[in-house]
Amino acid sequence: MCRYERNILIEKIGKKGQDKLCNSRVLVCGAGGLGSCVIFNLASLGVGNIGIVDNDKVELTNFNRQYIHKMSTLGKDKVYSAKLAINEYNPEINVISHNIWLNNQNVQEYFSMYDLIIDCFDNYYSKFMLSDAVVRTDKTLIHGGVEEFMGQVCVIRKNTACLACFIPELYNCPHDIKIKKGIISPVVSTIASIQSMEAFKIITGIGSILENTLLMYNGLNQEFKKLHIKKNVKCPSCAYIN
Numbered sequence: 001m002c003r004y005e006r007n008i009l010i011e012k013i014g015k016k017g018q019d020k021l022c023n024s025r026v027l028v029c030g031a032g033g034l035g036s037c038v039i040f041n042l043a044s045l046g047v048g049n050i051g052i053v054d055n056d057k058v059e060l061t062n063f064n065r066q067y068i069h070k071m072s073t074l075g076k077d078k079v080y081s082a083k084l085a086i087n088e089y090n091p092e093i094n095v096i097s098h099n100i101w102l103n104n105q106n107v108q109e110y111f112s113m114y115d116l117i118i119d120c121f122d123n124y125y126s127k128f129m130l131s132d133a134v135v136r137t138d139k140t141l142i143h144g145g146v147e148e149f150m151g152q153v154c155v156i157r158k159n160t161a162c163l164a165c166f167i168p169e170l171y172n173c174p175h176d177i178k179i180k181k182g183i184i185s186p187v188v189s190t191i192a193s194i195q196s197m198e199a200f201k202i203i204t205g206i207g208s209i210l211e212n213t214l215l216m217y218n219g220l221n222q223e224f225k226k227l228h229i230k231k232n233v234k235c236p237s238c239a240y241i242n
């Protein structure tokens with residue numbers, strides 16, 4: 001517990017909150033830009049069990065924003081590289097690598113192993129697949145997205161607005177279309193840190209979370225905006241559930 005002394009010193013966390021963090025199970029979907037920052041944040045908070053799902057390999061073009069990976073793991077599986085980094089940083093954390101393509105057929109099986117899911121994927125197909133899956137369970141999903149100088153975060157549950165509620169025009173996007181726009185590291189780490197803060201609050205039960213609220217960040221003028229979102233009665237994903 002010496003490692004977490006400064007966490008525990010915060011009265012609202014204390015030993016009880018730290019125990020919740022140490023006993024929690026979080027699945028990080030994607031070990032790229034957002035994922036690498038989220039994984040480090042979770043490990044420093046002391047989240048005891050971190051699942052990482054990704055089937056990509058470490059490439060040199062990742063290095064403008066993915067600092068969990070090192071030159072020594074170039075060309076290796078991202079889940080292996082991420083696990084290696086966390087084992088060295090905090091060996092008390094149980095890191096579970098899932099070197100698979102998460103899809104509609106297997107997503108519920110992986111969700112069932114975790115309390116909380118964090119969307120760090122880089123393509124709309126996978127982001128909608130997570131959102132679709134979570135509104136059909138009792139799990140919670142922390143969505144995050146980044147593009148150029150902008151980013152966004154929201155929390156999705158069965159009874160909240162889902163991703164397709166507020167961007168229905170991108171629903172049914174083919175699975176091989178990646179978000180190929182440029183991105184810089186400070187925007188990625190800002191959004192990843194907000195996702196990590198949401199995870200912290202959900203696990204410990206402290207504070208209010210971004211349910212039915214889309215937090216939007218513009219790095220160029222350092223502006224945060226909160227947009228109220230609500231369930232869309234014509235949503236192609238969640239309108240006909242229940």
Ligand SMILES: [Zn+2]
Pocket residue numbers: 161162163164165166231232235236237238239
């Ligand atoms: Zn919806």
